[in-house]
Amino acid sequence: MESIEILGNKDTRSGFGEGLAELGAENENVVALCADLTGSLKMNAFQNAFPERFFQVGIAEANMMGMAAGMTIGGKIPFTGTFANFSTGRVYDQIRQSIAYSQKNVKICASHAGLTLGEDGATHQILEDIGMMRMLPNITVVVPADFNQTKQATKAIADHDGAVYLRFGRPVMPIFIKPDAIFQIGKADLIQEGTDVTIIACGHMVWKSIEAAQLLSAEGISVELINMHTIKPLDEEAILKSVAKTKCVVTAEEHMANGGLGEAVARVLASNTPFPQEFIAVDDSFGESGQPMDLMEKYGLGASHIHAAARKAIQRKA
Amino acid sequence: MNKEDLKAISSQVRRDIVRMVSAVKSGHPGGSLGCADFLTYLYFEVMNDNSSNFTMDALNEDVFFLSNGHISPVWYSVLARKGYFPVSELATFRKISSRLQGHPSTDKNLEGVRMASGSLGQGLSVAVGTAQTKKLNEDTSIVYTLHGDGELQEGQIWEAAMYAAANKVDNLIATIDFNGRQIDGDVEDVLSLGSLSEKWQAFGWEVLEMDGHNFENIHSTMTEAKNKVGHGKPVVIIMSTEMGMGVDFMMGTHKWHGVAPNDEQLSSALSQLKETLGDY
Numbered sequence: 001m002e003s004i005e006i007l008g009n010k011d012t013r014s015g016f017g018e019g020l021a022e023l024g025a026e027n028e029n030v031v032a033l034c035a036d037l038t039g040s041l042k043m044n045a046f047q048n049a050f051p052e053r054f055f056q057v058g059i060a061e062a063n064m065m066g067m068a069a070g071m072t073i074g075g076k077i078p079f080t081g082t083f084a085n086f087s088t089g090r091v092y093d094q095i096r097q098s099i100a101y102s103q104k105n106v107k108i109c110a111s112h113a114g115l116t117l118g119e120d121g122a123t124h125q126i127l128e129d130i131g132m133m134r135m136l137p138n139i140t141v142v143v144p145a146d147f148n149q150t151k152q153a154t155k156a157i158a159d160h161d162g163a164v165y166l167r168f169g170r171p172v173m174p175i176f177i178k179p180d181a182i183f184q185i186g187k188a189d190l191i192q193e194g195t196d197v198t199i200i201a202c203g204h205m206v207w208k209s210i211e212a213a214q215l216l217s218a219e220g221i222s223v224e225l226i227n228m229h230t231i232k233p234l235d236e237e238a239i240l241k242s243v244a245k246t247k248c249v250v251t252a253e254e255h256m257a258n259g260g261l262g263e264a265v266a267r268v269l270a271s272n273t274p275f276p277q278e279f280i281a282v283d284d285s286f287g288e289s290g291q292p293m294d295l296m297e298k299y300g301l302g303a304s305h306i307h308a309a310a311r312k313a314i315q316r317k318a
Numbered sequence: 319m320n321k322e323d324l325k326a327i328s329s330q331v332r333r334d335i336v337r338m339v340s341a342v343k344s345g346h347p348g349g350s351l352g353c354a355d356f357l358t359y360l361y362f363e364v365m366n367d368n369s370s371n372f373t374m375d376a377l378n379e380d381v382f383f384l385s386n387g388h389i390s391p392v393w394y395s396v397l398a399r400k401g402y403f404p405v406s407e408l409a410t411f412r413k414i415s416s417r418l419q420g421h422p423s424t425d426k427n428l429e430g431v432r433m434a435s436g437s438l439g440q441g442l443s444v445a446v447g448t449a450q451t452k453k454l455n456e457d458t459s460i461v462y463t464l465h466g467d468g469e470l471q472e473g474q475i476w477e478a479a480m481y482a483a484a485n486k487v488d489n490l491i492a493t494i495d496f497n498g499r500q501i502d503g504d505v506e507d508v509l510s511l512g513s514l515s516e517k518w519q520a521f522g523w524e525v526l527e528m529d530g531h532n533f534e535n536i537h538s539t540m541t542e543a544k545n546k547v548g549h550g551k552p553v554v555i556i557m558s559t560e561m562g563m564g565v566d567f568m569m570g571t572h573k574w575h576g577v578a579p580n581d582e583q584l585s586s587a588l589s590q591l592k593e594t595l596g597d598y
Contacts, residue, residue, distance in 0.1 A: 074448060076451045
C-alpha cells in the first residue's frame with residue numbers, strides 16, 4: 001500500500017466544476033446547461049467566466065436534455081448538470097430518444113449520486129442510474145474515483161465524440177489519484193497489484209476498497225485493486241488478466257446490485273472464465289436519510305464489508 | 319412557384335403517403351395527409367436548405383424538426399420530392415433494413431433527418447437548443463418545427479415553451495397541426511387543450527393562425543411569421559387542418575390516425591389524388 005498517498009480531501013463534484021471551467025477556456029464549443037443546481041454542481045466558475053455559453057433552464061430537466069441534444073446541431077458540446085436522479089430516471093425517455101438513439105454528442109454530468117447524497121433521503125439517492133445508462137446503446141458510462149480523476153474525466157469526455165454519462169458525488173473524500181495522471185476512457189486503473197483476490201470498484205467505493213485492502217494486507221492477503229472508472233465500455237482485458245492470477249473477484253459500487261458494475265463484471269466472467277464473485281452493492285432497496293458514511297455502513301458498503309467479501313471470495317476458490 | 323405547381327406537388331405527396339402505408343399495411347395516413355400542403359409549402363417555398371448536400375450541422379441553413387414523428391410518411395415524401403434522397407426509396411418505408419423507419423431516426427443516415435422523433439413532446443426542446451446554437455454561431459437562419467395538437471398534452475412542450483419565451487428565442491417558428499383529433503377520439507374529449515391561442519400568448523409567444531390547406535393563406539401567414547423573427551419572441555402558428563385531407567373516406571374522423579387502407583380503399587384514394595410527378 002506504500003504507493004497510495006492521500007493528496008488531500010475534496011468532493012468529486014468540485015473536480016467536475018474545475019474541469020468544466022478549464023474546458024470553457026480551452027474549447028469555445030463547450031456549453032453548459034443547468035437545472036437550478038448551479039452551486040450544487042459547482043458550475044459557478046464556468047457560469048461566471050462564460051455567461052454567454054451557460055444556459056440556466058430552471059427546474060425543467062426534460063427540456064434541458066432535449067435542448068442539449070438540439071445544441072449539438074451546429075457543433076456545440078453541451079454539458080448538462082443536475083443531480084444523478086434528475087439526470088437519468090426523470091429524463092430516461094428524453095435521453096433514450098433525443099440523445100442516445102439520435103447519436104448526439106451530449107455529456108450528461110450527474111452529481112449527488114448514490115447513498116452519499118445523505119440527509120435528503122431516498123427520493124434523491126438514485127441507486128439505479130448506472131444500470132439505466134449502461135443499458136442504452138451509444139452511451140459511455142464513466143464513474144471517476146476521486147476529485148482529480150473527476151476533473152481529468154470531465155476534460156477527457158469533451159474530446160470523446162458521443163454521449164457520455166459522467167457520475168460523481170457530494171461528500172468530501174480522500175484524493176489519491178495524481179493530478180497529472182492520464183485518464184483514458186475504457187482503460188481501467190490498476191491501483192495495486194496482488195495475487196489472492198481482485199477487487200474491482202468504481203466511484204467512492206475505490207477509496208473504501210483501498211481501506212479494505214489495507215485490512216486484508218495486514219492479514220497477509222494480497223489484493224489486486226482495479227479502479228473501473230469506465231463501466232461502459234468495460235475494460236474486459238483488465239478483468240481477465242487480473243482474475244487469471246487471483247481466480248476470484250469482489251466488485252464494489254455505490255449502486256443497486258441489479259444492473260450495476262458487478263453484473264457487468266459477472267457477464268465477462270461467465271462468458272470467459274467463471275470464477276467466484278462477491279457483490280458489494282445495495283441489495284434491492286431504497287436508501288434513507290442519514291450521514292453519508294453511516295449510510296454506507298448500514299447498507300453494506302463499508303470497508304469492513306469489502307474485507308469480509310474478499311475473504312469469502314477467497315474461501316470459495318476451488 | 320405558383321399555386322398550381324404547389325398543388326401538383328402536394329397531390330403527388332398524398333399519393334406517396336397512401337401508397338407507402340398501404341404497401342406495409344401500417345403507418346399513419348391521417349395526420350400525414352393533413353400536413354401535406356404545409357410541408358410542401360415549407361420545403362419548396364420557405365426554407366433555405368440544402369437538399370443536395372445534407373449536413374447534420376446545417377450551418378447557415380434553415381432547419382426543420384418533425385416532433386410528431388408518426389407522420390413520417392408525409393415528411394419522407396416531401397424530402398424525397400425535394401431531392402434529399404431518391405424517390406424510389408419511398409418503397410422501402412417500414413420494411414426491414416430500410417432507412418425510412420416507422421418513426422424518423424438518424425442512425426441509418428437518412429438525409430434530411432437530424433433527430434429521432436416518435437415519443438412525443440421532445441421536438442420543441444430540441445429546436446430551442448438548435449436555435450440557441452445558431453445564435454452562438456451568429457447564424458441567422460431559422461429553426462422550424464411541427465407538432466401535433468394532441469402532442470401538446472405532453473408537459474415537456476410547455477417546459478420548452480416557457481424557456482423559449484423567457485430567453486427570447488426568436489429564431490424559432492413552431493407550427494401546431496390543429497386537426498382536433500388523436501388516437502382515442504377528438505382532442506376536445508380526450509383532454510381538452512382549452513384556449514390554445516391564449517395559452518401560447520400567456521407563455522409569451524407570438525401567435526398566428528393559419529388555414530393549412532389554403533396556399534394563399536399559408537403564404538401570407540408564413541411571410542408574417544418570418545417577419546416576426548428577430549423581434550424578441552418565439553413564433554407559433556396554430557394551423558387548422560383536416561385529418562385525412564384529400565381522401566374523402568379518411569376525412570371527418572379520427573379513425574385513420576394510424577390505420578392503413580386495404581387494396582380497395584387504396585384504389586379509391588388514388589382515384590381522388592392526381593398523379594403529377596410520377597409515382598415512385
